[in-house]
Amino acid sequence: MGGFFAAWLGSELGCPFVAINPASNPAVSLRKHIGAFKSYSGAQCVLKKETVDVYNSLPFRMDGNGFVAIDMGDKIIDPQQTLRLVGNNLPVVTFPDGSHRFDHMPQLAAVIRSIFFNPSASKNVTPTMTT
Known part of the structure; x- marks a missing residue:
């Protein structure tokens, strides 16, 4: 439920967020x-x-300054359903395999650093598929 609430609260409060394997x-x-x-x-x-x-x-919020991170091996929350729901509403970064507990935290941390903490990066950087 953490990914769901990150998206909902981030959108509601206008805060940057990362929704990891969110329940949509x-x-x-x-x-x-x-x-x-x-x-x-x-x-x-x-x-x-x-x-x-x-x-x-x-409702699952799909607006605001954030993005969705998905481990494609999640057996709890269907990754394909999340991708269909999010569509072009939020940027998405996906990782192969993994699980609902999210097995790619170091790789995701690098993406988050590049988007939110790199002073030379644009605020509107869109994450791309990561392997």
Whole structure:
């Protein structure tokens, strides 16, 4: 949900953002997880239908000064669906293989540095596909 909220808050507040493997429609994608489950840390949790329904009022924002980073091997959030949804609305950088936990952080850090922290770079630099 971090990628979803990075895009939503960044767009809402006008802040630069990077949405990593974002859930583009959590009101739909979280439905299959309603009920009891174990978190990554092993804690017992419960996801309620009411919690999932709240996301109907929070659309995935595709505006603002940010971009989307996708590991194409993500088995949790369909990378192709994210690419179709984002389309030409936001710049996208993709990495081959990887996972939902995002396995290309050093490479992404280099992209972020070149876009947001390089004083000679244009503010409107569009990330390109990275391998």
